[in-house]
Amino acid sequence: MSKGWRKLFVSRGDGTKNSLKKTLKVPEVRSPLLTNFHRWAGKERVLKLTDKEQVTEAVGNSSWDLSKNLFANLLASPMRSDKASRFKFPRDLLIQMKLVQTGNENPGKLATLMPLINMKSGKSSSYVANSLKIFKGKKPGLGQLVPTAVNDSGIANISLSDIVLDKSLFTEKHQEELLQCIENCMTQLVDRRKSSVPVVVEDWDVVLTYDHNNDNDIELVRLKQLPKDPTVIILNLKVVENDSIRALINDKLKNHEVGVVLKFLKDERLIRLVYSLLNFSK
């Protein structure tokens, strides 16, 4: 009785051990000035190189001109989720897909899932890895690639049977369309390039070739025969097997002995298209 008498006043359940309530404690209040709180919590830290000397020692004086580099630009694009593998990848490495309203050719269907060649902003799009191989197999089913925003809508109830899911749009037709775009870009380039100013090959320039003797389609080469031996990216378009493109590359557009030299900042669209076609058809 002497020890357990308090239980009589505050009865909690049947008084067994399990039902004993934990006593609530008010946390001890301490001044953040007295505790060792993180001094700069929540603030972004940056390294400051104070003077020119330090800059030279730490990173060198010259810039790398990454804005002119194709790969740096691809890798630095914002991240999007790849629907097939559920990884996140830089957007420019993926194919963007959107639902487009269907015309009369498919009665009873509301929309078509289409791969886009030029990225468009705006909601309800989804992304998948840029490769022909992915669509050759059974997985992923195209229904898996439909933008999720479709299901989230509270107003319209669109089921998968209302959407045209055509694999040929993603395989042959996408390839053809890419090729068509590339050809258009090239013909525009021919029109623009009237004067024959000799080009100077610099670092990270892209060289288009159409060369059956070369096995690689994407290659990094250091051209030692040229002044300052620049590193260039060679894109070999032999995989497309297209005569008009061969004529354009080997004849009309050729502006240097190594091939068609393009600068990234000038012909960004063409370079991106060619690169994505090569990656796609690999």
Add this chain to the structure above:
Amino acid sequence: MVLIKSRKSIVTATNVCINSSSKFYLTEEQVQSLGDKEFLTASYRRFLRMRQFISKRQMVKESYTTYLRYKFKIEDFELKRSKLLSVSGMSAMDFRSSVQKSLCFLIKAFSISDAYSKDMIDDSHKCKKIIKNLLTVDYHRNRIINRSSNMYQYYRKDFTFFTDGQNIGLKQFEENLMRLNECLGTRL
């Protein structure tokens, strides 16, 4: 607006600028003269010191540490390189200078300076985005790896996914990264 100014750092309303010192970079002399073991530990320490600049978030910091540990201890870079690039286009890569350049890449990504030219500031933005993207992809890879035990071998040691076409997106990402490495002489 500067709130606190000290010898080591400047605290402003939004961020903290840590003044750089030789603790953060490898000088040319160090790269040349240090012994193998000293060089490795020195560079590892410097890479790890960059951790505070990577992100405010603990999770991102941790994935950076994991990434770094993998890079230094386990990865067979030459194997990865030979699997991704064609043999003819490869040039021999000097280990020490590539480590130094990678550190340089990180410093570029997370540093500011009044002495930077406009091009270098552009570089800095690009580097930062690339590092962040790289860490995100690495985080996702770890997520898969943690799910089953043989995935570690698959994704980290043998790089089988380069050839079997199971994860084409990841393969393309690695290819691009390797090409960027080849351009800059880094080892990311």
